[in-house]
Amino acid sequence: MTFKQGFYEFKQLMSLMKPHRKWYFTGLVGNSLTNASITILLSFVVHYLLNFAVNGDVQELYRAVYLVSGTFLALSLISPLCSYMYKRCVKLAIADVRMKLFGHIVKLSYEKAEKHHSGDLVSRMTNDVQALEQAYTVHIRSIILEISLFLGSLVILMVLDWRFGIMAVLLGLASAWINAHFAKKMRKTSEELQGRMSRFTERLSDLLSGLQTVKLFGLRTKVGGLCNDASEDINRISIRQGRHMGLQDMCNFVIEFITLGGVLVAGLILVSQKQMELGVLGQIVQLQTGISTVFLELGAAVTLLQNSLAGLARIREILDESKEEEQFPAAKKKGPLTRLIDPETAALSARESGGFYGDVETLRTDHAIEQTPAALELHDITFGYQPDHPTLQRLNLVVAEGQVTALVGPSGGGKSTVMKLLLGFYPPDEGVLRVRGRLAEEFPLDEVRDLMAYVPQEATLFHGTVADNIRFGSPAATDEEVEAAAKTAYASGFIGELPEGYDTIVGERGANLSGGQRQRIAIARALLKNAPILLLDEATSALDAESEYEVQQGLNELMKDRTTLVIAHRLSTIERADTICVLADGELKEQGTHDQLLAEGGHYAELYELQFRKHPEEQTA
Numbered sequence: 001m002t003f004k005q006g007f008y009e010f011k012q013l014m015s016l017m018k019p020h021r022k023w024y025f026t027g028l029v030g031n032s033l034t035n036a037s038i039t040i041l042l043s044f045v046v047h048y049l050l051n052f053a054v055n056g057d058v059q060e061l062y063r064a065v066y067l068v069s070g071t072f073l074a075l076s077l078i079s080p081l082c083s084y085m086y087k088r089c090v091k092l093a094i095a096d097v098r099m100k101l102f103g104h105i106v107k108l109s110y111e112k113a114e115k116h117h118s119g120d121l122v123s124r125m126t127n128d129v130q131a132l133e134q135a136y137t138v139h140i141r142s143i144i145l146e147i148s149l150f151l152g153s154l155v156i157l158m159v160l161d162w163r164f165g166i167m168a169v170l171l172g173l174a175s176a177w178i179n180a181h182f183a184k185k186m187r188k189t190s191e192e193l194q195g196r197m198s199r200f201t202e203r204l205s206d207l208l209s210g211l212q213t214v215k216l217f218g219l220r221t222k223v224g225g226l227c228n229d230a231s232e233d234i235n236r237i238s239i240r241q242g243r244h245m246g247l248q249d250m251c252n253f254v255i256e257f258i259t260l261g262g263v264l265v266a267g268l269i270l271v272s273q274k275q276m277e278l279g280v281l282g283q284i285v286q287l288q289t290g291i292s293t294v295f296l297e298l299g300a301a302v303t304l305l306q307n308s309l310a311g312l313a314r315i316r317e318i319l320d321e322s323k324e325e326e327q328f329p330a331a332k333k334k335g336p337l338t339r340l341i342d343p344e345t346a347a348l349s350a351r352e353s354g355g356f357y358g359d360v361e362t363l364r365t366d367h368a369i370e371q372t373p374a375a376l377e378l379h380d381i382t383f384g385y386q387p388d389h390p391t392l393q394r395l396n397l398v399v400a401e402g403q404v405t406a407l408v409g410p411s412g413g414g415k416s417t418v419m420k421l422l423l424g425f426y427p428p429d430e431g432v433l434r435v436r437g438r439l440a441e442e443f444p445l446d447e448v449r450d451l452m453a454y455v456p457q458e459a460t461l462f463h464g465t466v467a468d469n470i471r472f473g474s475p476a477a478t479d480e481e482v483e484a485a486a487k488t489a490y491a492s493g494f495i496g497e498l499p500e501g502y503d504t505i506v507g508e509r510g511a512n513l514s515g516g517q518r519q520r521i522a523i524a525r526a527l528l529k530n531a532p533i534l535l536l537d538e539a540t541s542a543l544d545a546e547s548e549y550e551v552q553q554g555l556n557e558l559m560k561d562r563t564t565l566v567i568a569h570r571l572s573t574i575e576r577a578d579t580i581c582v583l584a585d586g587e588l589k590e591q592g593t594h595d596q597l598l599a600e601g602g603h604y605a606e607l608y609e610l611q612f613r614k615h616p617e618e619q620t621a
């Protein structure tokens with residue numbers, strides 16, 4: 001680590017301590033100086049006591065007693081006070097870091113957040129933050145304490161006998177060289193260790209979230225093995241770290257032993273030749289012992305600080321990632337707006353066809369934007385998760401106001417991707433997205449999301465009560481409003497049968513409820529949000545007949561008087577949709593009403609036949 005890099009990292013460490021820096025340093029320096037001065041003062045006590053022992057001078061004894069009292073006072077009053085002061089600042093700063101990190105993770109763009117395993121983020125919030133706390137409370141304190149002790153002892157040594165002072169400096173240089181060598185190695189292993197801890201948390205979180213599957217498929221050995229591998233990696237690196245520290249300690253001990261031996265021999269020769277008082281030698285030995293432990297401690301502190309700095313780097317990595325923009329994301333590349341929409345043709349086309357523009361080629365004007373009646377429009381949208389692998393290709397789609405538009409098509413065709421783009425999770429690569437006739441990027445992102453209620457396939461419930469989970473739709477809703485939403489969503493029946501009703505804890509991710517019950521809570525939540533546009537990733541395919549019926553009833557209530565874009569996996573649920581759009585390979589293959597599409601005998605008719613050949617009982621005739 002170069003001095004420049006060290007300075008930069010120290011500045012970063014301190015930037016996270018910013019609002020508490022003044023009191024942190026007052027407490028830290030106060031505590032370190034008090035503790036350093038205790039060791040130095042005690043060397044004087046040794047000096048006076050030895051002089052008293054040799055000369056019988058009572059004044060020397062009194063001096064020693066005064067110093068011991070002063071030391072005791074410092075130890076029992078100033079040191080704890082300063083210690084409380086800086087530790088309080090550390091706790092406050094660490095709480096700030098945790099909140100800052102959490103706030104940043106929540107605001108990360110979906111694209112960025114998706115790149116991290118949740119276990120990795122948890123590890124950064126726990127292990128790395130803990131490592132950072134160690135830097136503030138233990139390692140920096142240790143460095144300040146040991147440096148003050150060294151400087152204080154050196155000045156006194158120089159005054160007592162400059163030759164011993166020089167010896168201390170040489171010892172310092174040798175120790176610094178050895179410890180810098182070990183610190184470099186330690187930094188490398190620390191970075192590795194933090195990375196492996198992260199991987200272990202990832203494996204553990206996979207194991208715990210998929211416990212059911214692990215048990216059912218007998219994956220305990222396989223998935224558990226992955227956890228064990230990660231844990232063994234941690235052990236291996238920790239043992240390597242321990243070996244480095246052991247070697248470092250050994251080198252420091254050898255230096256300490258040689259120096260102390262040298263001081264004792266040289267000092268005793270000087271005392272025997274009456275060139276030095278025994279008291280002075282006692283004090284020099286005491287100071288030299290202190291200096292030797294300085295290097296031992298300083299070496300360990302600098303080495304362990306590498307662990308914290310590796311944690312800091314991982315925390316900064318997250319804090320430096322870009323947050324979600326305030327505005328709805330615009331397309332990365334505008335591209336030539338070749339197929340621009342004239343409002344009247346669009347309105348007519350949307351009304352007549354139930355949403356699909358076809359191949360209208362006109363120019364866009366401001367007037368056009370004002371007049372466009374559709375709730376949502378995707379115009380020439382191209383998008384890919386990976387560059388050069390488009391998931392959607394020049395897609396044109398209109399969700400007409402007040403109508404139900406259904407997206408159907410084979411798995412992987414890009415249906416959910418359309419919803420993700422509409423919710424502003426990703427910017428399209430090319431094309432134009434409009435919301436109620438205006439370019440989506442003209443809206444603040446939150447405003448667009450406020451217009452929409454999204455009910456995903458897998459309802460996300462949070463640990464808390466049933467009421468809490470419904471109230472996420474509108475945090476200010478009263479109990480009566482929550483209950484009314486539950487009733488409309490066909491959820492009040494089962495909620496009434498739960499042991500604590502609306503106050504029942506749903507468990508982690510709603511584990512205490514059935515799939516259908518979780519869905520109906522999500523529907524009640526969307527009802528409470530009362531957004532004009534509904535995005536529905538239909539989930540009834542995973543439910544049994546009874547749950548499906550109830551969830552469908554809830555959904556029907558939710559869709560009343562709302563613009564709806566629904567992804568349908570079971571064609572029976574969207575037969576009455578105003579427009580059905582068939583999406584395959586990221587392209588709109590065909591669109592129309594159920595009857596029109598059946599009559600056309602294209603993709604939809606094929607899908608329909610395929611589905612009802614498998615499930616003839618679903619055919620509505």
Ligand SMILES: Nc1ncnc2c1ncn2[C@@H]1O[C@H](COP(=O)(O)OP(=O)(O)OP(=O)(O)O)[C@@H](O)[C@H]1O
Pocket residue numbers: 114385386391409410411412413414415416417418
């Ligand atoms: N986060 C992602 N990163 C990379 N590729 C993705 C991601 N999400 C989806 N894909 C890919 O994009 C394509 C379209 O996926 P999408 O989820 O939109 O399909 P879908 O039509 O909704 O499928 P299904 O009916 O099975 O839900 C698929 O090939 C999928 O593998």
